[in-house]
Amino acid sequence: MLAVTFIVLAIILVDIWSGGLARSYARTGAVFVGYGAQLTLGWISSARFFSSRRVLLAENETLRAALYTLEERSALLLALQEENAALRSTLSLPERERGITAPVVSSFRASPYSTFLIGAGEDTGVANGNFVLSGSSFVIGVVTDSASRSALVTAIFAYENTVHALVSDVSIVVEGRGGGNARAEAPRSAKISPGDVVTAPEYGGRPIGVVGEVVVESGDAAQTLFIRLPVNLASLRFVYVVK
Known part of the structure; x- marks a missing residue:
């Protein structure tokens, strides 16, 4: 302290x-x-x-x-x-059609000629002229060139490709416009409506598209039909080839 x-x-x-x-x-x-x-x-x-x-x-x-x-x-x-x-x-198509399921191996979108390749060819019985169907049984193309293990398919609505078809029992000539779209003319008096299915006798009466729009111009003797495939071709992964 x-x-x-x-x-x-x-x-x-x-x-x-x-x-x-x-x-x-x-x-x-x-x-x-x-x-x-x-x-x-x-x-x-x-x-x-x-x-x-x-x-x-x-x-x-x-x-x-x-x-x-x-x-x-x-x-x-x-x-x-x-x-x-x-x-x-x-x-499910083999129950109704004789053919083979094949994968799509090239993009339809990438082709300027409305064609695509499938992963099946002559080794599995695929030949030129075979019809190619979507999963919903619409004809989407025809085999136009086949190799041993692959084949080239040309879309049914390729630009300027023509198909004789029927819609509402009326004969029409369908002209492809590319991209899964087509057009045709029918008599003005024909009763055709959007949603009507278009079939082709040359493809065994199978459906090839549906009517998307009907245009009738004043004074014209015909009506113009705009037809489309109800299938997104760019997203196809598998198709069915009818032999």
Whole structure:
């Protein structure tokens, strides 16, 4: 206790002797000490912030990678389901038609000539002139060139290709316009409506399209029929070749 009292008295005497300079230096030192403490706390806070940010960025990358994986698996599952449905629809045709199911191995969209390749050929009995059907039994093309394991199919509605057909018991000549579309003319008096099915006797009376629109111009003796295949040719995966 006497030692503490002696130290306090000594500090007071030094401060009196220095004219208050000791207190001034003490205050300045305290300020620097406080400032240094603030800087240290600031550095610690900054370090914690950047550390937390790095952790969050890493977690975001992990979650993003997981999301991409889930999206990929979901897309794959959907593609397999669609392929399975397409295959089931074509596999049901042998009950009514004699032929073979074949995969589409080239994109119809990529061909400027309304053609596509199938993965079946002469080795499996495919020959020029064979009809090619969709899963819904619509004629979509004809084999025009066959090799041992593949064949070239020309779409029935290839540009300027003509087919003699029937719609609502009316004979028409269908002219292909490409892309699964065609047009024809019928007598103005014929009762033809959108949705009517167009069939072709030269293809065994099978359907080749449906009427999408009927246009009758004032004063014309004929009505114009716009016909389309109810099949998305660009998405075909399997077809059925009738032998």
